Amino acid sequence: MNTLVPTRLRHRLDGFTLIEMIGVLAIIAILAVIVVPKVFSTIAGSRVTSAVASINSMRSAVAEFSGRYGTMPLTGADSRIDDLLITAGFLENRFLVKVGAQPGATIATGAIWANTTGTWAITTAGVAQGAQSRIICSNSVATPPSTVAGSNFRLNGVADLPAGSRVVAAVLYNVTGAEALDLSLRIDGDALSNTIPTTADDRGKVVYATPVAGVTTAYVYLAHQ
Numbered sequence: 001m002n003t004l005v006p007t008r009l010r011h012r013l014d015g016f017t018l019i020e021m022i023g024v025l026a027i028i029a030i031l032a033v034i035v036v037p038k039v040f041s042t043i044a045g046s047r048v049t050s051a052v053a054s055i056n057s058m059r060s061a062v063a064e065f066s067g068r069y070g071t072m073p074l075t076g077a078d079s080r081i082d083d084l085l086i087t088a089g090f091l092e093n094r095f096l097v098k099v100g101a102q103p104g105a106t107i108a109t110g111a112i113w114a115n116t117t118g119t120w121a122i123t124t125a126g127v128a129q130g131a132q133s134r135i136i137c138s139n140s141v142a143t144p145p146s147t148v149a150g151s152n153f154r155l156n157g158v159a160d161l162p163a164g165s166r167v168v169a170a171v172l173y174n175v176t177g178a179e180a181l182d183l184s185l186r187i188d189g190d191a192l193s194n195t196i197p198t199t200a201d202d203r204g205k206v207v208y209a210t211p212v213a214g215v216t217t218a219y220v221y222l223a224h225q
Contacts, residue, residue: 048182051097055170055187058082058135059222061090062168069120072137072166072225078126079111081135081168087113088120095135099183100217101174108132133173140165140224145207146200150219157192157203161224170220177211180218184208187220 065085066072075081085091096103108131112124138151140161145152150169152160161167172183177197184193184206192204200210205221 047098048179048186051099051172051183052186054095054097055220055222058085058091058095058170061085062135062222065090066223066225069115071119072168072223073113073120073122074138074166075136076111076122077128077130079113079122080129080132081137083110083126084113084120085135088115095133095170097133097172099175099179100133100172100215101131103132110134131173132171134171135168135222136171137166137168140167144202145219146202146209149217153205153207153219153221153224154203155205155221165224167224168222170222172218172220174215175208175218176215180206180208180211180216183218183220 062072062081062085065088069088072081073084080094082091082095086094108129109126110129111122111126113120114123115121116123136150138149140163141148141151142160142163143152145154150171151167153167153169154160172180175183180201181194181197184201184204187206188204193206194201198211201207206218208216208218210216
């Protein structure tokens with residue numbers, strides 16, 4: 001029997017009051033509003049950091065290949081330079097980033113490269129690579145970089161690449177506008193980056209068209225020759 005327990009203590013033993021429960025829920029809600037966005041922002045930032053590291057690895061592999069073989073071969077809709085770099089022994093894995101659209105369970109087969117005459121060339125066609133993040137090489141064009149899918153970059157913000165250059169670029173397919181802007185800020189800095197993630201970027205090593213439905217494809221300069 002608990003007849004000797006004071007009334008106030010008996011109420012306390014029965015559990016929380018409604019007011020106390022409301023107070024706890026309010027505190028949890030406030031913490032969620034503060035903490036959750038920071039958690040997601042940290043995750044997104046780590047993905048961009050990983051993408052920058054992958055891009056730098058690709059740049060090193062491209063430089064090593066060019067140093068040994070000279071001219072970088074052109075790619076088409078069904079081929080990619082990272083497959084070439086794997087075949088030539090400069091990479092272990094394809095270019096892969098954690099931002100943008102991710103490859104499905106079935107990997108899109110790229111063209112097969114071979115060097116049988118002293119020059120690297122495609123021996124077997126692959127399938128379309130347009131929906132994949134990848135490395136490409138194309139002839140330069142004197143057109144705003146945001147419109148030419150990695151075929152031009154204005155590295156100083158103004159001047160096009162020299163006419164006739166072969167341009168090697170990383171393609172980051174279907175990244176968000178915020179990811180594209182973050183990538184630009186990390187690689188180009190404030191001077192050559194936009195201030196908002198909803199407009200096209202034509203300056204520096206990272207370029208992209210105006211996002212549509214929140215996403216765009218970013219192109220990152222690796223080299224030209």
